[in-house]
Amino acid sequence: MEDNKTPEAEAEDTTQEAPEAAQDDAETFPRDYVEKLRKEAAEARVKAKRADDLARELFTAKVTATGRLADPSDLPFSDELLADSDALSAAITTLLDKKPHLASRTPRGDVGQGPTGGNSGDVDLAALLRAGA
Structure with a gap:
C-alpha cells in the first residue's frame, strides 16, 4: 500500500528526526574552554x-559647556549628537x-551689579577729606 502523506506531514516527520540527529552529531567543547569564553563575554x-x-x-558635559540649557538632562542622549558639535547645537x-x-x-x-571698572584700587582718603572740607 502506498504512503499518501502530504508534504506537510513529511516535513513534520523529518523535523522530528532532525533534533535527535543533531544532538548525536553535536560538537562538544571542554568545560574550561566554555568557562573561558563566558568570562571573556562577561568582561566585554x-x-x-x-x-x-x-x-x-561626555554628552552631559558637552551640553553643559554650551550653557544654553538650565538642566543638561533635558536633552535626551544621542550618539549622533555626541559625535557632531553642529548637530548638538542644532538639537539644543x-x-x-x-x-x-x-x-x-x-x-x-x-547686569549693573558688582564692582565697576572705575578707580576702585586708588582711593585717597586724605584727598577726599580735603575736598569735602
Whole structure:
C-alpha cells in the first residue's frame, strides 16, 4: 500500500528526526574552554557598560559647556549628537524653540551689579577729606 502523506506531514516527520540527529552529531567543547569564553563575554559586557556610561557623561558635559540649557538632562542622549558639535547645537536650538522655559537663566555680561571698572584700587582718603572740607 502506498504512503499518501502530504508534504506537510513529511516535513513534520523529518523535523522530528532532525533534533535527535543533531544532538548525536553535536560538537562538544571542554568545560574550561566554555568557562573561558563566558568570562571573556562577561568582561566585554562590563567594558561596554563602562563605555556607555562614559559616553553619557561626555554628552552631559558637552551640553553643559554650551550653557544654553538650565538642566543638561533635558536633552535626551544621542550618539549622533555626541559625535557632531553642529548637530548638538542644532538639537539644543530646536529644543529651546519648542520649550523656551528650559533655557538657562544665568545672567551674562554687565547686569549693573558688582564692582565697576572705575578707580576702585586708588582711593585717597586724605584727598577726599580735603575736598569735602
